[in-house]
Amino acid sequence: MDACIKELYRIGIVPVVALDDAADALPLGAALKKGGVSAIEVTFRTAAAADAIRLLTREMPELLVGAGTVLTKEQADAAIEAGAKFIVSPGFQPELVSYVLSKGVPMCPGTATPGEMEQAMALGLSAVKFFPAEQNGGAPMLKALSAPYRDLLFMPTGGVKLENLRTYLALDQVFACGGTWLATKDDIKAKAFDKITARTREAVKTMLNFRIKHVGINSKDEAEAKKTATLLCSIFDFDYNDTELSVFTGSAVEVMKFMGRGSLGHVAIGADNVDRAEYYLRQRGFSFDESTRRVDASGRTTFLYLKDEIGGFAFHLTKN
Structure with missing residues (x-):
C-alpha cells in the first residue's frame, strides 16, 4: 500500500472542500483538525484552490493536503507546485494519470465501471476513487465490484454522508471515504467553523464506533x-x-x-x-x-x- 494511501486509510475520512477565498483555508484546516480529521481535498472548482493548498501545506504541515477535481495537466502542475500530496480527479483520463504519476505524486482517478478500473490497474494504480458513489449503486455495487478486483482499493465519494459512512467503511477494500458534508460551501462562506468542527467530531465518533x-x-x-x-x-x-x-x-x-x-x-x-x-x-x-x-x-x-x-x-x- 502506497504510503499516502496508507495514511488516508488510517484517517478514514477525506473532507472534500471548495474554497472561494484562500483566506478561509487556515481556519477551515484548524476546524477539521480540531474535530479530529487531518486530511483535506481542496477541489479545483474555484480559482482559489492553488493558493489555499499552498497556505495549508506551508502553515499546517500536520495536515495531509490533496487536490481534487483535477482535470488538466496545468491544474495538476499548479497543485503539485502548491504542495499537494495527492491528486484526485472525478473521471479516468489515462494520459492525465500517467502524467501525474510521472511527477512522483499519488493519483486517485475517478472510476465507475469495471473497464475504467482495469485500465487504472494496467497503469499500475492500486487505489481509485469510486464516483459518484451513491448514484452508481452505492455500497452494494462497490461490494460487487470488489469481488473480481481484490487487489484494488477504493475511495467512494459522492453521496457519502454520516448516515452511510460506516456502511462504506465496512467494506474491506474501502481505504477512505470522501465527502462534502463535513465542510459545506455555505458553512465556509458563513465562517461557521465551530459547526464544521462539531460535524467532523461526530463523523469521527461514528466511524470509530467504540x-x-x-x-x-x-x-x-x-x-x-x-x-x-x-x-x-x-x-x-x-x-x-x-x-x-x-x-x-x-x-x-x-x-x-x-x-x-x-x-x-x-x-x-x-x-x-x-x-x-x-x-x-x-x-x-x-x-x-x-x-x-x-x-x-x-x-x-x-x-x-x-x-x-x-x-x-x-x-x-x-x-x-
Missing part, C-alpha cells in the same frame, strides 16, 4: 476464576463458557484464570477498525504496547493494548 465488549477480572488461579464465574452466572443467568485461559460469563465479563494485565483486570473496547482507532487515540496522546499487537492475514490490526492502565484496568482494542 463499544465496551467485555470486562476482564483477574484471579489468582483457575479455581478462583471458576468460583467467581459460577457466582456471576447464578446471579445474572449468564451462560458459563470455560476456555483455556479464562471463563466467560455471557459476553460481558471474562474471568481470567491468572493475574492478567491490569492491577484489577482489563476492559476490551471494540472498534470498527483497530488501525483507525489506534491512529486517532495516538492523536489524543495515548501510546500502545507493541508486543500485544495481533494482525490478520491482510496485515490489519485486530487486537492491541494501550500502554498505560486507567483506574487500575488495562485497556485493549479489538475489532467489533
Whole structure:
C-alpha cells in the first residue's frame, strides 16, 4: 500500500472542500483538525484552490493536503507546485494519470465501471476513487465490484454522508471515504467553523464506533476464576463458557484464570477498525504496547493494548 494511501486509510475520512477565498483555508484546516480529521481535498472548482493548498501545506504541515477535481495537466502542475500530496480527479483520463504519476505524486482517478478500473490497474494504480458513489449503486455495487478486483482499493465519494459512512467503511477494500458534508460551501462562506468542527467530531465518533465488549477480572488461579464465574452466572443467568485461559460469563465479563494485565483486570473496547482507532487515540496522546499487537492475514490490526492502565484496568482494542 502506497504510503499516502496508507495514511488516508488510517484517517478514514477525506473532507472534500471548495474554497472561494484562500483566506478561509487556515481556519477551515484548524476546524477539521480540531474535530479530529487531518486530511483535506481542496477541489479545483474555484480559482482559489492553488493558493489555499499552498497556505495549508506551508502553515499546517500536520495536515495531509490533496487536490481534487483535477482535470488538466496545468491544474495538476499548479497543485503539485502548491504542495499537494495527492491528486484526485472525478473521471479516468489515462494520459492525465500517467502524467501525474510521472511527477512522483499519488493519483486517485475517478472510476465507475469495471473497464475504467482495469485500465487504472494496467497503469499500475492500486487505489481509485469510486464516483459518484451513491448514484452508481452505492455500497452494494462497490461490494460487487470488489469481488473480481481484490487487489484494488477504493475511495467512494459522492453521496457519502454520516448516515452511510460506516456502511462504506465496512467494506474491506474501502481505504477512505470522501465527502462534502463535513465542510459545506455555505458553512465556509458563513465562517461557521465551530459547526464544521462539531460535524467532523461526530463523523469521527461514528466511524470509530467504540463499544465496551467485555470486562476482564483477574484471579489468582483457575479455581478462583471458576468460583467467581459460577457466582456471576447464578446471579445474572449468564451462560458459563470455560476456555483455556479464562471463563466467560455471557459476553460481558471474562474471568481470567491468572493475574492478567491490569492491577484489577482489563476492559476490551471494540472498534470498527483497530488501525483507525489506534491512529486517532495516538492523536489524543495515548501510546500502545507493541508486543500485544495481533494482525490478520491482510496485515490489519485486530487486537492491541494501550500502554498505560486507567483506574487500575488495562485497556485493549479489538475489532467489533
